[in-house]
Amino acid sequence: MTTTWRHLPASAREIAGAATEAVAAARDRDVEAYGPAVDRLTAADRAGLVLGGVVRLLLEETHPDGLAGDDVRQVLERCVRSAAQWRPDVDPHVLLVLLAGALGVYDPGDDDAPPDPAAIARHAPLLVADLLAAAGQPLEGYLTAAFAEVARTELHD
Template sequence: MTTTWRHLPAPAREIAQAATEAVGAAQARDAGAYEPAVERLTAADRAGLVLGGVVRLLLEESHPDGLDGDDVRQVLERCVRSTAGWRPDVDPHVLLVLLASALGVYDPGDDDAPPDPAAIARHAPLLVADLLAATGRPLADYLTAAFTEVARTELQD
């Protein structure tokens, strides 16, 4: 079944479509399809926020009792190992920042500038694809939940 995302406003629809394409390409290890989808994600405002929500939801579902340092290390190592064969430019530091940000514990400090939006867009679909492999649920479920959380947060602010 294909999700059309017609019910979403245009900016959110663009994020959903680009994320779906990028994660699908990551799952298929299709570098040719991955690059244009990542470019779309990079250009989409707030894509990092939505994908961060997806990562958090996936982590919560795959680790219902919470995560410790060993769990984070295992997720990071598994993602890097499974990705490095077709994406040799995978940066473990960016993946770690994505994990820490999704968990709400990332603090760049004085000497550590956060990765730029292009680096986030290149790495988030890799992490999402890796985490999805453990759940057996479609990405659309997590995107819908992430959009709902973003909307709820915006209404509260």
């Protein structure tokens, strides 16, 4: 990890460390490193919120004119195809929920329970790694921005 995250509270440092490890393992398709990093993410309270912020920021940057349905489909298909090569358990529905949640349009409805935190933790790094590759950028700046966004939201609530 190139960033120490010392300026963050302990819980945020844990999310940053776990997210950095999981996204790096996803980028490198490192099966052995991915499991423990995902376990850390699952245990980290609010990791899904932070990674959702990272996904939203990446989507905004890679689609500055906004996202159409075809854009979402292309992101989903690209991520599923890439991840399925080394993660045969990838679930397109969970990735779609992550995308919809990051865009603020996810409504589980009466018959659809949201994915559990472990499923979110297993899939969010795959999506983030895919979007980072498309953006050609490192994770750190997006994590910093996502933490700042969460802090602003908490201040105003």
